[in-house]
Amino acid sequence: MEATLTTDILFYLFSAAILGCGLMAVTVKNLLHSAIALMGCLFGTAGLFLLLDHEFVALMQILVYIGGVVIFIIYAVLLTTHLGTRYLPASTLKYISGVTLAAIVLGLVLHIDPQATHTAVNPDRTATTIDAIGYRLLDGSTNGFLIPFEVISVLLLSAMIGAATIAKHQKPGATNDEDETGGSAS
């Protein structure tokens, strides 16, 4: 991607959005507000992907993270809190440890030689078009990801069945009364 003034402006705009929203997400007291800030952060990331010419990744970012994950977070907040809920205040110790951890990670990343040139792993965007991804996923050769693709379906199946099982409302009167009386004797 050749850098132009417009893309530069957009890059800084998105980065500012990510940083600002990210900071807001971790500092704001209200849980719903942090979820909304997280949403902004993810939108910024999607924008960056778009700037890098990876449309599919950007759209998946929106579809999966904002349309899925954040909505579920917000849903959970809606179910568990209401206005006037007292949120647990973060203690100073937690702030300090959080900031220290962030500083360590920052140091680790900065420690990476800034002089080294990191060529983009995959500069051509034909590799991330929806067709290319689809073919790659269903490719059974060493270059493809057929087996993880299939295994993911088992993963989703087990997660869904498991979730449905533990969420299932136990029918009143369906407790194992008879078992309880019979069992302890033996």
Place this chain on the structure above:
Amino acid sequence: MTLPTALWTDIALGSLACIILLSESLLGPRLRKAIVFHGAWIGLVLIGILTVCTAPESEQAIGNYLIRPWTIPFRLCFCIAGALSVLLSRNLLSGTGHTHRRGLLVSGGVHIFLIICSTLGMFVVTGAQDLITFLVGIELATIPLYVQAAMLRDDFSSEASAKYLIIGSLSTAFTVFGISYLYGAGNSVHFDTLAQTLTADKHFAWVGVIFVLAGIGFKLSAAPFHMWAPDIYDGAPPPVTAYIASSSKAAGLAGLILLVYGPFQQLGADLENIFMFLAIISMTIGNLGALRQKRFNRFMAWSSVAQIGFVLMALTGGDLAIPSIAFYLLVYIIGNFIAFFVVNCLASNRPETFSNMRGLSKQSPLLALCLLISMFSLAGIPPLGGFFGKFELFLAAAQPGHEHFYLILFAAINAVVSLYYYMIVVKDIYITEPTHADNSTCPAIAILPSQRLTLVVLVIAIIVLGVWPAAHSWIFTLAGS
């Protein structure tokens, strides 16, 4: 594309999961009870036998999925742990006429289905040849466990599940973050390519390596990533606890070995230092934690932290590491399951604290003897399997070229410390007289016939593994050494 024979186990495992799920949802109650429970454990045992029978001489690949000879004992471990976990859940299933202090599992069929799914995930981990498959396998091995931990309808179970979910997600986040860095540093997700491109002078790679190790460290409950273990061991249903303690650890270790001898192979000495550090603090923290416990499951959690320390010590060694870890894991899994079987019998009508175990030798000599053998094995007392397991680990760490004698000395001291707390358990069950209060609240102990049989088989197995050299060398041959 021909199907390698070694892949049959994975396919059989997937089919078994389908069969269990379908029979759970379609069959009538009587048939269901038989097929789901007995079908599952017999199936898992058969798959274990199949694993050994189809063990390949050299690596067999289908596309990007690679079945390596050294993973066979690990796969065997997963099958054994899965089958034992199914057997252990017997008195938590409805319709058996038995009951548990904490109630019955919400759905026994789904519980068993999830065990098999999780086992399949572990199989996938051992077959992974790229980071994507690796990650998917680890997730499939872990996510069912979050659900299983919530399978009892009490607050402890829910709490354990929630904690496990949060910690597990955190560890996954670490792993994924690390994988993204590895991809950036190595320009590939394939292990073969990464093995060449990840070199120790790449700082970029180290960020990835550290985060991936941290993620797996959570799965292994190696210190300093161990804080979740005691609560979850205590709160989860007993079969799930046993499964997390055995199979999940084995899968994490298999994954770790896969990475260390695959993509990380050029990182060499620095990686050894990391493992040395992890081993030392795991042993120390695990031992210190275990000294103070009052509840059995929490005690087992801390002891597992210490045990993982010993295993990580072996990883600093050379070629002997893989077979020695495989052998140790097998012994460890059997020893752990004996303990959990005994405690599960106890726990069906009383809280599993040490004070409730006093006088066990009088109430049920069989259970007391089994627990004694289990504790001796975990502590590493000859002639039981545990001794040889630990001995091999020490041997691996002392191999020429990797002579970490200070580490071994430190580990030996820790082994002695661990002896102390394992003996406390033995003291409680054999020597300490129960106080009046302990005695009056405890009804008789019920042991199901199937569980009694399993216990006897396990005890024989652990003695055989210790005294019969052929068993020992068989595992080593399987692991390709």
Place this chain on the structure above:
Amino acid sequence: MDTSTHQPVQQSVAERLDPHTATTPLGDWVRELCDAPDGGNLLSMTINVIIIIIAICAFSSLTAMVLVWMERKLAGRFQRRLGPTRTGPFGLLQTAADGLKLFLKEGFRPNASDPFTYYLAPLLPLTGAFMVLAVIPFGPSMWIADPELGLIFISAIAGLGVLALLIGSWGSNNKYSLMGGLRAGAQAISYEVSLILCFLLIVLASGETNLLNIVEGQQGNFWNWWIIKLPGAGFIAFIFFIITSTAELNRTPFDTTEAESELTGGFHTEYSGIAFSMFFLAEYVHMFIAAAIGATLFLGGYNAPFEFLPDGWWWLMAKSYAIIFLYIWFRWTFPRLRIDQLMALEWKFLLPLSLINLVFAGILIAMGWIL
């Protein structure tokens, strides 16, 4: 199957940022004015973007006005009344008058509500609507953006529509609002699955995710539209699309979100004045968008039903308004579903059948049994 004539150009971001690359007289004129005939500079781009934004705003307000009038007129007719007749000819200016009234009303906020979420929520639905309007091809050279992944873009943005309802209902601090919001969330998440499966069927059939290409692939006579071209499967998918989009729009019979008889006003109970009118406006713009997407995917978009007739935006409008008529007809005909019936309908009926239909369509396509 027709090979599509239009190929989305592999453009760089900088090129794609200028939306109307030499397609309309107006855009060209702006570019000439700014001394940038071949590609556009920052100034021409900014002006063009502003023109587009104004166009979208004007179009959506106009659409909403017409639709509200249409709904009231049709409601009247369905109930053997006349509907609005007084303001303007045929009561056409009734909506404008209503809008003016809403704008002049005092916008107040309940004391105990949360200002941030309360004021954020009304802004979101229209934002999403504008974003989707930008990718709908109104005519052969009448579109604002033509992303390769247009259909995925639409499904991604459509998933966000529920956010406003969730946030606003929580911020109002009213139990009826919250109930409405929770229902809206459950409903939207559930029905989105079937909706995307309907999209997927079209992607499968046309091999395209680009909306313009999907429309171009349906050129010719009306039996080239996907609703007929895929025998059976297309029609079933269209029916499912109508059902799920009605649910996504929260319209009767799926309007449990604002069920007046149970929840007073649902998620917008506490909204008044301009904030309420934003929700109201967005609801009708969304209705148009849903109809336009349905027309684009299943009914050939801007293509004329017969080859000898000229293609153009009027066909898209006609088809969209036909679907809108269906939506309005539903509203005044069917009784409202209970929330559990709603969920059962999706998870036990629509989702399995959509999957079966998808497999069916896959077989048809694989065997080449396409008209």
